[in-house]
Amino acid sequence: MNCKRAKETLPLYAGGDLSADEADNVSAHLQQCASCRQFHESLASQHALLRSLRQTTATPAALASMRQGLFPRLATQQLGWWVRLERLLLVEARRPRLAFAGAAIAVIISATFFAQLWQVTANPTVAIFEDSDTLRLPADYRDWIVLGTASTLPHSGNIFVSPAAYQEYQRLGRFPEGTVMVLESKAANMGGITLEASVKDRRFNEGWGYFRFDGGAEGPAKKTRALPESAGCLACHRDRGI
């Protein structure tokens, strides 16, 4: 250890604030270095003087006069409602029976919450994309509300929309972001069911994206990419606002 390092740690050494190893290092250096020893002695006597201040304390007279002011204020102190509420929660929570009841309520609430979350995830009412533009077919669309029947070419068939989206439409007069509308049509040329969907999503041009789930031997595809703008969907849909 050199003198520079020693002088940096000596203030801590003088107050006994170093670990045993560090202190040993400093002691070893002090054995050899007279200048640091002198530095330390002055720090140590300063430390002792500081400690000596500890012996003086507040006088009984000052304490008594403080108490005279304090005790009447204590007796009349009104606690705010938030303090009383916090006190109730904290103090009561320390009692086992109430703590148990609290824990039970917490379990019930969180179980309900997770059950709902699971329900929502399993049967989403908004569009689920696998990457930026691959839409997953909502498995339960047939349980949705039939919004109407399309008869304008090239579409014909029933239009389904999720109850949640429909409720919001009734309440606010517009469909929420993520709304999926599914059109189920019997396409004569395929023999099977063809599904088409429009999704309200601001990432698409003018806020709506269009999709077709082509039918195959095992029914319609489970997912599909967005139709390109060149498919011309927007031209007709724009006039209808959806």
Next chain:
Amino acid sequence: MELLMTRLPDSETAPETLEIETLVRKTLAGDCRAFEQIVLQYERRVMTLSSRLLHGIDEAQDATQEVFLRAFKYLHRLDVRRPVEPWLMRITVNVCRDIQRKTQRRHYTFCEVPLPETETPGRGPDPYSGFAWEQERQRLWTALNALPEKERMALILRDVEGFSTAEVAEILGSSETTVRSQICRGRLRLKEAMDRKTGDQS
């Protein structure tokens, strides 16, 4: 090294036998008298620290009252399994900071700061009695009060009050590393100030 050989200051007397947990429970149940018992146990410690952190007996008295009013209000936050003193000291530090902020008073840097009006317990002879020592103590106290506020607080708590570094960190609401470096810097600065003054006088 004669100084280090002298009698170490008496540590604080052990807390009175009255069970603090019982007193806290009684107070929370609405018994004001029980809290008065708590005040009696800790008033000296709180007021002594206040008078060191602030200036003048009036400020210290106001601070002590405020500390106990706050402690009374937030007593339910106290964890009775842990020592009460650091908790009260923390409130004391906060109250004193508030008072300092309110009065906008910086510490007297250039003039002499009187030692707080205190008494020395009359147990045996005080090794630091005598006029020369008194003067030296006064010089040290003035120099201590001229330190930057954070270093001053850390030094008062660690060296004068005798809390451990960990306790000081808890009381000041900062980390142990920070407190350690504040203490180190404070002691060094204090020594420089004392050396400088000695130089002036000779």
